[in-house]
Amino acid sequence: MKKKFLLVAILLLTNSVIFAQDLVQSGPMVGYSTMREVLLWVQTTKTAEVYFEYFEKENPNQRFKTEKYTTQMKYGFVAKLVANKVLPGKKYSYRLFVDGKEVQRDYPMEFQSQTLWQWRTDPPEVSFAIGSCTYVNEERFDRPGKPYGSDFDIFKSILKKGPDFMLWLGDNTYLREADWNSRTGFLHRYTHTRSLPELQPLLASTHHYAIWDDHDFGPNNADSSFALKNTASEIFKLFWGNPTYDVIDKGGITGYFQWADLDFFLLDNRYYRTSNNNFTGTREMLGKAQIDWLINALASSNAPFKFIAVGGQVLNSEAMYENYATFPKEQKYLLNKIREARIEGVIFLDGDRHHTALSRMQESNDVYPLYDLTCSSLTAGSNNNREKLNVYKLEETLVGQHNFGILTVSGPRKERVLNIKILDKNGNELWTKDIKAQDLKYK
Structure with missing residues (x-):
């Protein structure tokens, strides 16, 4: 009986992931970067609630979230959200959530904030x-x-x-x-x-x-x-x-x-x-x-x-x-x-x-x-x-x-x-x- 329930749970989880994937039309895309914020972009296939979770690659336990946004047909189902808790010179991983479910990708989803080099070092390459x-x-x-x-x-x-x-x-x-x-x-x-x-x-x-x-x-x-x-x-x-x-x-x-x-x-x-x-x-x-x-x-x-x-x-x-x-x-x-x-x-x-x-x-x-x-x-x-x-x-x-x-x-x-x-x-x-x-x- 436990194996049956476990199988059902796995199937439900798998279906939810597939469903989340199907809700994404294109992206996510990383837009501009500054020392204190980065723009994140995504387009859904229909009206959906979207947000991003992000964290420093060197400190994955401290996680931040963007605001939530509901995409609309009038605006092409596009969401543009700002990661505004970044610090200068850091590399971040991020995750996309659509209608509360995480969207999986088989390639990295990462961004970087710009380096605060002025008065400190030579500018970065x-x-x-x-x-x-x-x-x-x-x-x-x-x-x-x-x-x-x-x-x-x-x-x-x-x-x-x-x-x-x-x-x-x-x-x-x-x-x-x-x-x-x-x-x-x-x-x-x-x-x-x-x-x-x-x-x-x-x-x-x-x-x-x-x-x-x-x-x-x-x-x-x-x-x-x-x-x-x-x-x-x-x-x-x-x-x-x-x-x-x-x-x-x-x-x-x-x-x-x-x-x-x-x-x-x-x-x-x-x-x-x-x-x-x-x-x-x-x-x-x-x-x-x-x-x-x-x-x-x-x-x-x-x-x-x-x-x-x-x-x-x-x-x-x-x-x-x-x-x-x-x-x-x-x-x-x-x-x-x-x-x-x-x-x-x-x-x-x-x-x-x-x-x-x-x-x-x-x-x-x-x-x-x-x-x-x-x-x-x-x-x-x-x-x-x-x-x-x-x-x-x-x-x-x-x-x-x-x-x-x-x-x-x-x-x-x-x-x-x-x-x-x-x-x-x-x-x-x-x-x-x-x-x-x-x-x-x-x-």
Whole structure:
């Protein structure tokens, strides 16, 4: 009789675990990290009560819980909860509970708080992944023919490199014709991409930050005239975990975050953008308000490397497709302001182009070189564009296959060095380059 009751209890426990698993649509995902709080994200399959339990890996007996939140269909069944009892420089394990039942995963669920190094030690080594252009196939909504997305195991390769966080550089999902004319369509597409099985382990233990480009904003080449741009902003903020959005109070997704001694400026190249075909007035990609905020923020930064993330290429000298050279007056305004303010340590990061390339621009010996690292594509179709007319490109850095970047900043506080590695879908190195912070200063 005891064996029978034990068997029933085991079956009930097993069923409850399976039921809890079935209530999770995608995630959990780790969002921003600070010294005192970390964002945790998850999406359920239907209305459910969600919370997280977390604990220091070195002290598992002391456990903390986030607030509880009931997911709603109106908001895509998404929950964004803050772990607000963390201490600086700690690594944590966490658990997800849905309707009171723990969700099991066969991969780690971990996060870290940022280190309090100021006035104490040199800044810690920082490693982060970059990439853009993630297309996940869905046959009934895709164009007929060969699937456009492939090599989804690239996300497992990124995870194996163990970055502290990943910075997504736009086109992080691809809205289709059936998606971009309704809020329902936006929710479906973001949900479908976020639910990719190969992506889940990376989401669970690597912190994530993001900007957008046209395909996760609206139709191809979408601009400020897009009627649902406020819906686009709403859904983007719902599915990503940046610490700030719309810092210029204009409605877009402009943001900022800091990791160790590095500053990241997240720009919006869509919400304020003039149509590619409109030449009747002032042409803008970023808009004066956003650029002026950026220059002021850069001027306030003491970071040895100031990473500016933009959806499209900034330094390509050839005006083609949607790069910044197609907005020459505004491009000149931005670059002139950076020089005029004598801002040091600038590195542009962008995607969009479905190939990878590093550009280097130095107007004279009196200024340091500006770098623009384009990193694309993760899973969307790739190409072998050679950027023939781009006078700034470094020929040896052109990559025409699925790839991602791992950027590592290391060394003493006054001698920081940035190492860039571009890797293929399997994590094999394609090229590497070191840039010293000292070489990005005015003489």
